[in-house]
Amino acid sequence: MVIRMRHTRAHTGNRRSHHALKAKNPSLCKECGHPRLPHTVCANCGMYRGRKVVDVALKTEKKLKKKSKKSEAAK
Ligand SMILES: [Zn+2]
Known part of the structure; x- marks a missing residue:
């Protein structure tokens, strides 16, 4: 559902009641x-x-290798 126009606070609250x-x-x-x-x-x-x-x-190990490679490239 698309919200096109401004709604009342109650309407907004009702919609957001499912956002938890x-x-x-x-x-x-x-x-x-x-x-x-x-x-x-x-x-x-x-x-x-x-x-x-x-x-x-x-x-x-692979992750560390990739990280070090990236930091070297930045220098
Ligand atoms: Zn485990």
Whole structure:
């Protein structure tokens, strides 16, 4: 729905009554105890349903490499 004209404060308030954000529902990772969202890979250890999906160490290494390269280019 498009708001074309000025509305009363009540009208605006009524519309915004649905704008509240819902709290996220994190659960703890079974492997490392780090909080993670359901149906997502743990960002701390890269495990999902008891299986290693993401190599976190390799990823952080890559990120650092990229960052240093970027800072070098800026100089
Ligand atoms: Zn974990």
